[in-house]
Amino acid sequence: MLSVNELEKLEKKALHQRKMNDLGDTTPIGEKIFSIIESVYSAYVLLYPLQTKRVAGFTRKQGDLLQVFVNTSFNNSFQNFAAAHELYHLIDFKEKDEDKFIVCDNKDIDENMDETSTMVDELKANYFAAAFLMPRSVIVERFSKMITSHFAVEDVILEILKIQYEYEIPFKTILKRLLETKMVSQAQYEKLVSYDTRVVEFCRMLDETMCAKVKNLECQSRRKYHTLNVPKLAIDAYRSSIISVAKLESIIGDYDKTLEDFQVVRPIIKPIVFDLSDFGAGEVEEGANED
Numbered sequence: 001m002l003s004v005n006e007l008e009k010l011e012k013k014a015l016h017q018r019k020m021n022d023l024g025d026t027t028p029i030g031e032k033i034f035s036i037i038e039s040v041y042s043a044y045v046l047l048y049p050l051q052t053k054r055v056a057g058f059t060r061k062q063g064d065l066l067q068v069f070v071n072t073s074f075n076n077s078f079q080n081f082a083a084a085h086e087l088y089h090l091i092d093f094k095e096k097d098e099d100k101f102i103v104c105d106n107k108d109i110d111e112n113m114d115e116t117s118t119m120v121d122e123l124k125a126n127y128f129a130a131a132f133l134m135p136r137s138v139i140v141e142r143f144s145k146m147i148t149s150h151f152a153v154e155d156v157i158l159e160i161l162k163i164q165y166e167y168e169i170p171f172k173t174i175l176k177r178l179l180e181t182k183m184v185s186q187a188q189y190e191k192l193v194s195y196d197t198r199v200v201e202f203c204r205m206l207d208e209t210m211c212a213k214v215k216n217l218e219c220q221s222r223r224k225y226h227t228l229n230v231p232k233l234a235i236d237a238y239r240s241s242i243i244s245v246a247k248l249e250s251i252i253g254d255y256d257k258t259l260e261d262f263q264v265v266r267p268i269i270k271p272i273v274f275d276l277s278d279f280g281a282g283e284v285e286e287g288a289n290e291d
Contacts, residue, residue, distance in 0.1 A: 002123055007180070010124060014131035017091065026138050030168025031076070033083040033133070037068050038227055043090055045083075049073040049222040058103040059086045061093040072224070074106070077170040077217040081111045084129035092121075111170035112193075133169050134177050143183045151188075157195055157202050164199075165210045168217060171196050224255045231257045235264065 002010075018025060021040045029036065037043050043066035050071045056078075060067040068086045070079050085104065093100050108122040111130075146159060160174045167174075172193065179189040195202070203214040234251040237243045243251075245266060249259065259266060 002120070002127065006124070007127060010127045011131050011136060014128050015135065017132060018135070026135050028167045029084075029133055030080055030166075033080050033087070034070075034225075037083060037087055037090070041087065041090060041094075042066060043068050044227040045225065046070075046227070047072050047079075047223045047225040049220070049224070054105050056104050056106045056109045057082045057086045058101065059089040059093065060101045061090070062099050062101075066090060066094070072222050073220055075218050076221050077164065077168060077173075078109075078111055079221065080133065080168050081129050081170055081173060082109045084132050085109045085125045087132070088125035088128040089121075112172040112176055130169075130173050130177055134163075134167055134173060136177070136181055138163070138167075139174070139177045139181050139183060143178060143181075147178070147183045153192065153195075154202075154205075156192065158205060161199065161203050161206060161214055162210065164217060165206075165213050170217075171199050226255075231255045231262070235262045238264070 015025065017023070018027075021036075023029065023036065023040075034045050034047070038045050046067065046069040048069070048071070050073055053071065053073055055071055056074065057068070057070045059069075068083065068090060070082045070086065072079055074082065082104075085108075089102055089104075104122065104125075108119060108125075110126055142159060142163060143156075146156065160171060163169075163174050164171060175184075175189060175192055175196075178184045178192075179186065184192065199218055200215055203211045206214070231252040234243065234248050238245065238248040245259075245264075248264075252258070252261075
């Protein structure tokens with residue numbers, strides 16, 4: 001378990017990263033976390049849906065090469081949280097100037113920030129992710145007048161969903177932030193967390209746009225993306241005669257692309273016909289002596 005002092009340092013670290021990179025003290029980040037990792041932190045981003053959920057993401061630093069991967073088989077709000085989690089590792093590697101490769105599973109990356117984890121670095125990454133995506137001041141401002149000892153559960157859940165709509169983060173992350181800021185007691189938290197599986201049901205009480213957005217956050221994007229735009233690189237290699245059309249189709253197929261997407265026409269391969277009749281090498285006539 002992290003101490004109060006360690007949590008406060010993580011809050012300050014997250015806010016410092018926001019301010020230092022002109023991301024705003026309270027500005028929603030959400031899905032923009034991926035482009036922020038690319039443009040602000042100069043790292044390559046790889047998004048791909050794995051068949052397994054045993055790997056949620058990874059971060060690699062090798063010299064000047066920085067890479068962040070997120071498994072898009074998870075729902076969209078979790079992907080945003082996972083990216084912010086990996087960003088903590090990326091910042092940590094850069095600050096320590098050490099080459100390292102760390103793979104995180106769905107137990108390491110926990111939007112509920114489960115403190116039963118034995119890995120301190122993973123706990124820190126989870127708290128940083130929550131603080132970076134959901135600044136404490138927003139929680140205090142939005143809930144200070146709403147939360148009382150006799151709060152209406154429905155009203156609190158709907159306010160959480162509104163924040164989910166704006167900040168594009170998991171329901172449980174917002175709820176845990178309420179507990180951390182003492183907006184709710186442990187008993188109230190336990191009561192509210194049981195509604196996590198009923199998010200779609202409650203979002204129907206919101207307007208159509210909000211409801212659609214929250215539902216989308218609960219779905220998998222299964223997005224396939226690489227900063228380097230691998231399909232385009234493959235197309236360039238094909239046009240330079242470095243790879244065959246078969247190899248090209250294999251590569252771009254992994255990103256759900258076709259030759260038509262890049263206006264590439266499959267070459268027509270015509271059989272080579274040799275006419276050797278002028279050399280006396282035509283077909284042997286029936287009944288002729290072949291000796």
